[in-house]
Amino acid sequence: MPDTALLDQTRSLIRQARSIVVLSGAGMSAESGIATFRQASTGLWSRYSPQDLATPEAWRNDPALVWGWYLWRMAAVRAAQPNAGHLALAKAAENRPLVVVTQNVDDLHERAGSREVLHLHGELFAHRCFACARRCSEVPIPAVDDEPAHVDPPRCTHCGGRIRPGVVWFGENLPEAPFRAAVEASQSCDLMLVVGTAGVVHPAAALPSLARQHGASIVEINPQQTELSTLADVCLRGGAAQVLPKLFDASPEQLG
Missing domain, CATH: 3.30.1600.10 (SIR2/SIRT2 'Small Domain')
Incomplete structure (x- = not known):
């Protein structure tokens, strides 16, 4: 579990953010057994x-x-069932602008209650x-x-x-509308949480760099170091189901 100082630093970024994008990858679904x-x-x-x-x-x-x-x-x-990380994001989106951009083709984000989900690799x-x-x-x-x-x-x-x-199969293009929306969200967000992705599949792996170029802070949530770790302002070493509930466990008033 990440230390308290890193969790507090991330909570502060969440409080300050007017718009949050979550980029989720296979590691998040793996915690549900997929x-x-x-x-x-x-x-x-x-x-x-x-x-x-x-x-x-x-x-x-x-x-x-x-x-x-x-x-x-x-x-x-x-x-499979949505895990605590999926549920935490859905709950958080009730009180603040939060878009989920996912590389996963499953429906666990939707079943957890998230409404604004962009599937880059199809459904x-x-x-x-x-x-x-x-x-x-x-x-x-x-x-x-x-x-x-x-x-x-x-x-x-x-x-x-x-x-x-x-x-989306190998050799096929990403669906145009979700990817365009993901690019726009990445360019306009204040904070991007990169959750459970190794950052090796493009063009999705380029979205954190795009967000950073437009002034967003980057927080990585992953048990291991990845290709995106050096880009992140904060690296929280742990799984989504373990870390995300701790980031969004404060009341809406505390989180702004």
């Missing part, structure tokens, strides 16, 4: 190949493999047609299983194309 991609021993890419599962080419080659794997991920996300449950890009209604999610299975994806009711998950 596997990350890059962790060496347990990350999803230690067991599965990105080229086989997360590219447009993989979808064209074997859509049943890809869709089955994403159904498996959807089931795991549905079984796992925002299904759409691979052929015509029309949004699709909710699809049945199976119970969590030990391993993914081959499942034929459903068909679009408009054109008959295959329905795909709403995530």
